[in-house]
Amino acid sequence: MKKFLWALPVPAAILGLWSLAVAQKWLTLIPGPYDVLLAVIDFTFGGLYDDAYSATLLTHLFASAGRVLGGFFLAAFCAVPLGILLARYARFSALVEPTLGVLRPIPVTAWVPLVLIVFGLGSHSAVILIFIGSFFPILINTLLGVKRVPPRLIEAAQMLGTKESEMLYKVILPAALPSVFAGMRIALGLAWVVVVVGETVGVPNGLGSVITEAREVSRTEIIITGMIFIGLAGLATDKLLVHGVRRALGNSPLLPS
């Protein structure tokens, strides 16, 4: 509760300055907080304006979240095993790492045209782009996490009777977990960036398409509303990931609370 109270002054100050700036006409192209609040209410529940945006929050939120989580989990599913293999097998690493080294610096935005040509306009392309954006942070962090497992822990496990076949599961993965998990959180944050990019072209729904279309019809309060919900959704999926991993793997002290 006390922590909650501490969180309030900064948003309050932003709202105050924003109101003041609009009232004093320092900002003329941006609606005030009250107008945005009405837009948030209408976007969520409807009943105020009855336009194309009224009560459409859940449709857009689920569309975006579905793409984010789909692309993210697909990336995690591929990148974690690949990272482990790269860290553990020098021959495999020699085979694959140079190629990955070239692919990695290509920004997701540079992938957009090619992905659109290959997968066409629509949801698939957004998921593929999120996959590409999420893949490398998870891969790199998994690889480093596994490589940096202290040799001492391996020795300790060996002398305590751990079979080589169990070493990965009993020692290497638990020891690398904080790094793998950090990569996942970075990737999930990035996935929300990419979903907005992916939804700017040829997708009829999703929070990214909402803010893109709202700009075309100069509905600034809808743009801000969309931004607020993207922020909240990103926060929510991050919390879900943290809680999910904690539920799945127990109360490891190596994970953030």
Place this chain on the structure above:
Amino acid sequence: MTAAALSLEPTATPHREPGVELSGVGKKYETRGHVTEALRGVDLVLPQGEFVSLIGASGCGKSTLLRIVAGFEQATSGVVTVRGKPVVRPGPERGVVFQDYGLFPWLTVADNVAYGPRQRRVPAGETQVIVDRFVKMVGLDRFRDRYPHQLSGGMQQRVAIARVLANDPAVLLMDEPFGALDSLTRQTLQEELIKVWQELSPTVMLVTHSVEEAVFLSDRVVVMGGGPTHGVPGHVTKILPVDLAHPRDITSPAFNDLKRELLDAIHHPA
């Protein structure tokens, strides 16, 4: 190195077999065609239950020797046997206590201690009894649900000792186990180690830099010398028996005489 050479009957009872036997143990490293000889011709027999310290200047190969007995490294010549079986890899009958503890940071104290028994597929109920016993033995009953990072260095090393004891090891291999601890904690742990050793009587090989620690703990002190920086491979220069009853008084004249003798052996090898 055979049983016959030690004049043991073929049907020797387990406790009369040597706990650890090293014969002609040598170790060469090869890096880019350049060969370094770290150890040569180490012969050492530790009866089951004996407490032996290895001491000597840095680079004399004492830690390498311990790691060979542990199975982390392979001798390039000679043979190491533990209770008659050649050492080829690390194993739970040879518990290792490291200077930096090597605890699993994602496991609680109790789970760290339970790790070995669980790997050996000991039934859960039995594991619980083992964990209770050794967590109590090292005085960490109140901290069993803590994680390693919540404990002091001395407490972490207690956990590391309990963790290997839970595997009921024939041999305890300790590589400067108290080297990172302050001197008061070190003394307490030395006294506790002696109690544990007297109760469970494992064969102990302990690498140390401390003359006092060696004399305080051991039945025999193995002095090593040489090393690649001296142009001769590491080797045993002297073996000094310590015939003092436990608990030993570190301020007694007899203790002091042994310290002097040991220091002399380290600094002026014959």
